[in-house]
Amino acid sequence: MAEQREMSSSLPVLDAWPGLEPDPAAMEQVVSLMVQGVQVDSQPAVLAANAGAEAREERAEERRFRLILMVWAPVALAGYLLWPRLGLWFHQRPYLILLAAGVLLAGLLAPLLLMPLQNAADIHREGGASA
Amino acid sequence: MEQHDRELIGAWRSGRADAARELVRRHYPRMLGLCYRLTGSREPAEELTQEVFVRLTRHVAAGTPIDNLEAWLHRTALNLWRDQARREITAREKGITPSGGDEVIGRCPAPVGVEDTVMRDWLRDAVRRAVVGLSPPHREVVVLHHYEGFTYAQIADLTGIPLGTVRSRLFHALRQLRDHLGPAAERGIEPWLNSVR
Numbered sequence: 001m002a003e004q005r006e007m008s009s010s011l012p013v014l015d016a017w018p019g020l021e022p023d024p025a026a027m028e029q030v031v032s033l034m035v036q037g038v039q040v041d042s043q044p045a046v047l048a049a050n051a052g053a054e055a056r057e058e059r060a061e062e063r064r065f066r067l068i069l070m071v072w073a074p075v076a077l078a079g080y081l082l083w084p085r086l087g088l089w090f091h092q093r094p095y096l097i098l099l100a101a102g103v104l105l106a107g108l109l110a111p112l113l114l115m116p117l118q119n120a121a122d123i124h125r126e127g128g129a130s131a
Numbered sequence: 132m133e134q135h136d137r138e139l140i141g142a143w144r145s146g147r148a149d150a151a152r153e154l155v156r157r158h159y160p161r162m163l164g165l166c167y168r169l170t171g172s173r174e175p176a177e178e179l180t181q182e183v184f185v186r187l188t189r190h191v192a193a194g195t196p197i198d199n200l201e202a203w204l205h206r207t208a209l210n211l212w213r214d215q216a217r218r219e220i221t222a223r224e225k226g227i228t229p230s231g232g233d234e235v236i237g238r239c240p241a242p243v244g245v246e247d248t249v250m251r252d253w254l255r256d257a258v259r260r261a262v263v264g265l266s267p268p269h270r271e272v273v274v275l276h277h278y279e280g281f282t283y284a285q286i287a288d289l290t291g292i293p294l295g296t297v298r299s300r301l302f303h304a305l306r307q308l309r310d311h312l313g314p315a316a317e318r319g320i321e322p323w324l325n326s327v328r
Contacts, residue, residue, distance in 0.1 A: 004210060006138050007212070009177050011277075011308055011312070013254070013258060013292050013311065013312055014258055014273075014277050014278075016251065016254045016255050016257075016258045017168075017255050017258040017262065018255065019160075019163075019165055019167065019168075019278075020164060020167040020173060020176065022159055022160045022163050023177070026177050026180075026181070027155050027156070027159050029181070030155050030159060030181055030184045031148065031151050031191060033181070033188060033292060034143065034151040034155070034184060034187070035143075035146070035148045035151050035182065036152070037185065037188035037189070038144055038151075038188055038191055038192045055278040056174060056178065056181075058175055059176055064293070067252045077255060077318070091202075
């Protein structure tokens with residue numbers, strides 16, 4: 001009876017949030033931490049955990065790069081394919097080319113320009129958390 | 132199974148990398164799932180999961196025995212996450228808003244006339260935000276009961292809170308989720324998708 005009550009006290013829609021596929025590189029990192037850490041004492045494991053944070057940051061960077069590629073590669077391909085048709089139209093309106101180039105450049109530079117702000121926010125947050 | 136974990140821990144202590152790899156293969160995915168549901172995003176979840184295994188390494192290196200590894204890992208993850216959540220709440224009270232955090236969620240509007248995939252993405256994001264938007268005590272009972280499949284008694288044992296408190300927290304948490312998720316909450320995904328098609 002108690003089990004039935006437990007089963008019914010759930011929302012089926014919660015299943016719409018799937019789990020996370022483990023990253024093999026992250027798992028290997030944990031294995032290496034465990035092998036190193038258990039052999040000597042706990043200190044190397046703590047040091048290695050800091051090294052792990054760098055590796056994680058690198059993987060996050062790779063994911064961001066892939067995301068940028070996924071967005072911009074279709075845009076570039078569409079531009080290449082449509083250019084013969086739109087070329088003349090754009091040729092008559094040179095300011096639009098400048099505008100499009102400006103948008104493209106802004107899109108490419110935005111992540112670079114926003115990164116220092118993000119870092120500053122992270123430092124501010126970490127400082128606050130440790131205070 | 133527990134006996135097997137103990138044997139693996141023994142082999143790992145004697146320096147066998149394959150034993151450590153087997154322990155990670157066996158427990159990492161579930162711990163990552165738990166941490167992901169608690170933190171709400173990938174990087175903090177990976178960080179928390181790694182910290183759990185670092186704690187395990189320290190524990191094993193100190194020679195302290197572990198009776199039930201799975202329960203030990205869950206308890207450690209919960210404790211680490213509670214500390215982290217407490218620090219974040221303190222930072223928020225000091226007026227420091229963590230970057231990339233979820234905003235306070237409101238009632239989700241029903242998207243009518245959108246393709247299935249878009250709706251699924253929307254629903255997944257709505258559920259994620261609704262669960263992550265719960266207070267830490269409510270969030271942990273929802274994650275442990277619904278996603279990890281623990282019974283009330285097991286949750287009480289893992290978290291160290293009374294059984295009655297587990298029941299009432301889950302009740303209030305589910306009521307909040309129903310309020311936030313609106314019509315989708317009661318019916319599940321498929322009937323809901325069919326109804327808005």
